[in-house]
Amino acid sequence: MPELPEVETVRRVLHERYAGKTITAVALGRPTFCRKPSADTLRALTGARISAFRRRGKYLLMVLEGRGEVVFHLGMSGRLTVGGESPHVRFQFWVGTEEVRFHDSRRFGRVGGLLPELGPEPLEALFDADYLWKTLHGRTAPVKALIMDQRLIAGLGNIYATEALHLAGIRPGRAGKSLKRGEVEKLAAACRKVLQRGVELGGSTLDDESFLDPLGRPGRMQKHVKAYGRDDCGTCGSPLLDAKKSIGGRTSRYCPACQR
DNA sequence: CTTTAGGCCTGACGGC
């Protein structure tokens, strides 16, 4: 599932390859998806010069010279690939003669539309222990649901939230307001750490190969995961548990020994 | 405002 590190990995490849180049054509795949680019977006893309690819949280932004930005969201299963085969191509564009495909079996992805309100970038200065302390203050919702709320912090999904809580030694079901100051400091640092690691390692490709970069290369973060999708704790070897209730609609695995 | 639940969607997987 593309979270901040996966989107950043995609961004770097596309920026390197296409910044400064011109989009020669666009096309909608069939069957299309509900969050397909509008006619206005298609018009803006056609013939535009790409000045950059940027990223905000899990959103990828294609910056067009003099024509604003086009928002891409990969959802669950979305991928942007240079060529490549897929039965689920939803949208394509060409840069010169090279074809870039947006494919997405589950159709949760999106091309175009507006960027929603998002919290600070966890790898930038605005996100720190003070910010997280203020954000969690008085909140009764589980801390995991809060750090996965994109309006509070932009970029963590189930994998990296699970890993950050594990690294910080905090159980996912704890109420936000129950965290002590020292725990909040650990958690803020852990969020940065796991995301930074994920970016350095080119994202995480779980056994289903859901994530591959635009050139088809898998990430390496999955080898360093300590809790997500594992049966035993990567630190102490204890059997991991799943929270009895799903948190934020997602399963939440934790180590009963390492996390309190 | 905060919190929770359900819907969207389809591939993978387990049980019978």
Added chain:
DNA sequence: TGCCGTCAGGCCTAAA
């Protein structure tokens, strides 16, 4: 073997 139910989880909206 093959069918069928369940799960997975990005985000959004509605309801409590």
